[in-house]
Amino acid sequence: MKKIVVEHLKYKYPMAAALALDDISFEAEEGQKIGVIGRNASGKSTLCQALDGLVPHFYKGAYGGRVVVGGTEVRTSSISELSLKVGLVFQNPFTQVTGSKLTVYDEVAFGLENMGLPRDEMVSRVDYALKLLNIYRFKDQHPFDLSGGQMQRMAIAGIIAMKPEIIVLDEPTSQLDPQGTEEVFEALGSLSGQGYTIVLVEHKIEKIAQYCDLVLVLKDGKQIAFDTPANIFSRSDLAELGINAPVYTNICRALDKRAADGAYPVTLETAAAVLKGGD
Numbered sequence: 001m002k003k004i005v006v007e008h009l010k011y012k013y014p015m016a017a018a019l020a021l022d023d024i025s026f027e028a029e030e031g032q033k034i035g036v037i038g039r040n041a042s043g044k045s046t047l048c049q050a051l052d053g054l055v056p057h058f059y060k061g062a063y064g065g066r067v068v069v070g071g072t073e074v075r076t077s078s079i080s081e082l083s084l085k086v087g088l089v090f091q092n093p094f095t096q097v098t099g100s101k102l103t104v105y106d107e108v109a110f111g112l113e114n115m116g117l118p119r120d121e122m123v124s125r126v127d128y129a130l131k132l133l134n135i136y137r138f139k140d141q142h143p144f145d146l147s148g149g150q151m152q153r154m155a156i157a158g159i160i161a162m163k164p165e166i167i168v169l170d171e172p173t174s175q176l177d178p179q180g181t182e183e184v185f186e187a188l189g190s191l192s193g194q195g196y197t198i199v200l201v202e203h204k205i206e207k208i209a210q211y212c213d214l215v216l217v218l219k220d221g222k223q224i225a226f227d228t229p230a231n232i233f234s235r236s237d238l239a240e241l242g243i244n245a246p247v248y249t250n251i252c253r254a255l256d257k258r259a260a261d262g263a264y265p266v267t268l269e270t271a272a273a274v275l276k277g278g279d
Contacts, residue, residue, distance in 0.1 A: 039242030149180025
């Protein structure tokens, strides 16, 4: 079942000279993990905001094409309607934390309070989200006492509690150490297994290669490619696009070792298999 359909999306911010997004088209099925990569100012964050309705409803500007999320068309729906379909996790969890709640539990429940849900339903959803993100044990702590990785998982839990069908994450690990990064990606793997469709903007290429089913490449607002990680990172023009290949891909490229389908390996496991002659 298609959860995201983007058809010839074009968008220009008010007063801007150039399009921020120029003819973007892709689809995502239920449970798929879509990575979005490209150098700075390629349109990644704008695309995230186009999926949850901030573009065009909040930022205004010139808008063309069609975006459908969870069966709802973005152009003809309000941001409040779209928030029930799409949850957006920002790069910095401090941007998302309200600062008005004294416990992790109450912070995760904040969005549900605004929805006016019955107390029993709120408790059920918050418990589910905290346990799914493996932070239930921190439920009585102050939000600002958490580590970076824990705080980012709390921000994701706040989105999960609202039960969107799609989760969009805009560089969620950019300010995290390796342990915090691993915690967030383990959570994303769990969410995908639960049927959530995930769109992830991330500069940590090894993680994109390991976790994502498909990768969308953007440059100067234009769509360059939409394909599997193996096919994307086997391209010969990555340097021109400002994209680094995973370290395992670079090793295999230097040794001219490819998988059976002709693509270079992109993860440690696939590289090891090829180098051992297993593929």
